[in-house]
Amino acid sequence: MSFCTVGADVGGTHVRLALLTPEGKLENLRKLPRAEVMPDADPCCFGEVLRDYIRDCGEKVTAAAAGIPGTLSRDCRRVLNVPNIPALNGLMLADELTERAGVPVKLENDTVMLLSGDVHRMGLPETGLLLGVYIGTGLGSAVFYDGKPLRGKNSLNELGHFPLPGRKEKCSCGNVGCAENLVSGRYLQALRAEKWPDTHISRLFPAMAGSRELEEFIDTAACLLAGTVNLLDPEVLVIGGGVPAMEGFPREALLRALREKTMHPQPSENLEVVWSEGADDTGALGAAWMARK
DSSP states (O other), rough: OOOOOEEEEESSSSEEEEETHHHHHHHEEEEEEHHHHSTTTGGGGHHHHHHHHHHHHHHHHEEEEEEEEEEEESSSSSEOTTTTTEEEEEEEEHHHHHHHHSOOOEEEEEHHHHHHHHHHHHTOOSEEEEEEEEESSEEEEEEEEEEEEOOOTTTTOGGGGGGGGOOOOOOOOSOOGGGGGTSSSSHHHHHOOOOHHTTTGGGHHHTTTOOOHHHHHHHHHHHHHHHHHHHHSEEEEEESSSTTTSOOOOOOHHHHHHHSOOOTTTTTTTTTEEEEEOOOTTTHHHHHHHOOO
16 A cells, blocks of 8 residues: 555544554654644634644545544444534534545544554454453443444444443433443542542552452443453453553453353353553554554
8 A cells, every 4th residue: 555544533632643654654643632623612623633734744645534532423424422522513523524634534433443453553353243342531342343343223332331220320421320430430530539539540449459349340340341242252352441551450350250250151261352552542543544444
């Protein structure tokens, strides 16, 4: 291939841009304030940011793609709901960005881009069914089948909004009792403020060692993962996000609980679990590969 593509990872606070060379090398990573490059008053001006970035790279760029932290239409042209960036809601964002950037721009959910980045960085199989679960500020998930995102009627894949029985906490999606209320960085921040206020969030898991709260966190996460594995029977389960990258995250305890709760003998005995490397550029890398496809 003799062309380059650009990937964008859009978050509530920052946007990361990167260029994918014809040889598959990621270059020119930039981390920009989201409020400046995608302001609430005119979020579509991000297309002009893309245009200027492409011009600065000085390379032949034929397409770009952006990971959006919310729900998109099935054709991935319209933004339906982005709780952390409500100014995007309802926009035909792919069309607007394409017009302003001067190259075709594809949209996907940001978790899809993370899984895409992990597939290429870690050399994961592009055939069969892959499941990615990412615990960050919220709880995101993505499913690939033969290298492509698996889409339902509304293109949803929202493990974080699996309803839990007996829970009444309000979720950012507007419902109550969603899973990410108990398995997410947002939950851990609230738990730290309540139970371990003198502990920095980066040291929360060592502080939680042996506690009932840690047992409940592991149990809830394992139940969500096991139920999804039992339903989908993936070739590989990828677990990533900022929370599993924290010091003292109970990886072994979570894996034991996961294997106990999945069906026996299969998929419990032959379930392949890999941990995302959690690199800062994974979402941008995945977006750039999506643009190339």
